Amino acid sequence: MREYNIAIIPGDGTGPEVMAEAVKAMEAVTEAGGPKFNFVYYDLGGVRYLKKGELLPESVVSELRQTDSICLGAIGHPDVKPGILEQGVLLKLRFELDLYINLRPVVLFPGVDTPLKDKMPDDIDFVVVRENTEGLYAGSGGFLRKGTADEVAIQESINTRKGVERCIRYAFEYCRKRNREKKLTLCGKTNVLTYAFDLWERVFYECSRDYPDITTDYAHVDATCMWMIKNPEFFDVIVTDNMFGDIITDLGAMIQGGMGIAAGGNINPEGAAMFEPIGGSAPKYAGLNKINPLAAICSVQMMLEHLSEDAAAAWVFDAVAKVVKNDIKTLDAGRMGYGTREVGDLVAGYIRENQS
Numbered sequence: 001m002r003e004y005n006i007a008i009i010p011g012d013g014t015g016p017e018v019m020a021e022a023v024k025a026m027e028a029v030t031e032a033g034g035p036k037f038n039f040v041y042y043d044l045g046g047v048r049y050l051k052k053g054e055l056l057p058e059s060v061v062s063e064l065r066q067t068d069s070i071c072l073g074a075i076g077h078p079d080v081k082p083g084i085l086e087q088g089v090l091l092k093l094r095f096e097l098d099l100y101i102n103l104r105p106v107v108l109f110p111g112v113d114t115p116l117k118d119k120m121p122d123d124i125d126f127v128v129v130r131e132n133t134e135g136l137y138a139g140s141g142g143f144l145r146k147g148t149a150d151e152v153a154i155q156e157s158i159n160t161r162k163g164v165e166r167c168i169r170y171a172f173e174y175c176r177k178r179n180r181e182k183k184l185t186l187c188g189k190t191n192v193l194t195y196a197f198d199l200w201e202r203v204f205y206e207c208s209r210d211y212p213d214i215t216t217d218y219a220h221v222d223a224t225c226m227w228m229i230k231n232p233e234f235f236d237v238i239v240t241d242n243m244f245g246d247i248i249t250d251l252g253a254m255i256q257g258g259m260g261i262a263a264g265g266n267i268n269p270e271g272a273a274m275f276e277p278i279g280g281s282a283p284k285y286a287g288l289n290k291i292n293p294l295a296a297i298c299s300v301q302m303m304l305e306h307l308s309e310d311a312a313a314a315w316v317f318d319a320v321a322k323v324v325k326n327d328i329k330t331l332d333a334g335r336m337g338y339g340t341r342e343v344g345d346l347v348a349g350y351i352r353e354n355q356s
């Protein structure tokens with residue numbers, strides 16, 4: 001039987017609650033005859049920081065590097081100044097483990113309401129490949145004459161040939177493997193960011209020569225936002241930089257029905273990977289058994305796909321599809337008609353039905 005070592009970082013707020021349901025789903029996968037998982041828990045996040053002043057110890061990083069995969073609940077604590085945990089834990093994990101791809105599917109499940117009028121599940125089914133280690137997130141910049149009337153703040157977008165190329169190549173490969181419309185759209189801003197996206201565009205068309213089976217397209221980021229609302233069916237796979245990817249995937253989460261179901265993967269295709277629900281720690285719902293665990297469960301589905309456990313990934317996907325179609329009323333916290341644990345039980349139940 002295949003066995004995987006999985007690091008679990010429940011984190012802050014509702015993170016622990018949704019991770020418990022994600023673990024439940026993995027246990028159901030094992031019971032149904034799928035792979036076995038060994039879980040190791042890490043208490044990274046706001047609580048550890050407030051207690052010990054520790055964010056992400058080096059020893060933890062090297063342990064995480066060795067695991068087959070990492071599942072993260074949420075990071076963010078109301079008593080910690082914004083930016084500290086984000087930079088010290090989440091972004092640091094992305095950088096230290098060189099998780100250079102942020103993969104974010106935008107999928108409307110049948111039975112889920114989208115705010116887009118007249119759009120059906122067939123129309124909203126695409127994947128955003130977001131560069132995850134460079135751009136405006138690289139932390140390059142600084143202040144000049146800080147605190148004076150002549151203050152200057154500089155925040156630079158770092159785009160390396162290597163960083164851009166490995167992201168774009170991954171997107172082409174992913175698009176080929178996904179095997180749908182086989183269309184890859186570069187989302188940029190070549191009309192204004194004439195250095196950064198000049199590089200992106202050149203690399204994109206250079207790489208495209210190795211993928212004659214993939215149709216290429218380009219859209220400015222503002223137009224991408226427009227099409228995502230007006231004609232989301234235009235998209236199959238979108239590749240973009242870190243900042244634009246951050247913004248358009250929140251828009252993506254909304255058109256697929258909300259944060260309750262939006263999952264993402266932080267991936268180094270040659271190494272570690274970390275999967276997470278993309279919504280935050282939602283402190284106001286913490287401990288109330290009200291938050292929707294489906295996004296965390298969908299992140300498990302992505303993890304299984306990444307581990308090439310395609311059958312198990314399909315069990316999880318189908319179970320989520322059944323729960324949203326047959327059982328819960330809405331995806332919104334507190335209005336599902338079931339609690340967090342009960343939704344997790346429903347998913348686990350459907351997964352176990354695959355038992356042979």
Ligand code: IPM
Pocket residue numbers: 086087090091246278
């Ligand atoms: C995300 C989040 C993070 C980001 C924050 C919490 C630093 O918004 O995963 O999209 O900006 O990447």
Ligand code: MN
Pocket residue numbers: 246247250
């Ligand atoms: Mn974001």
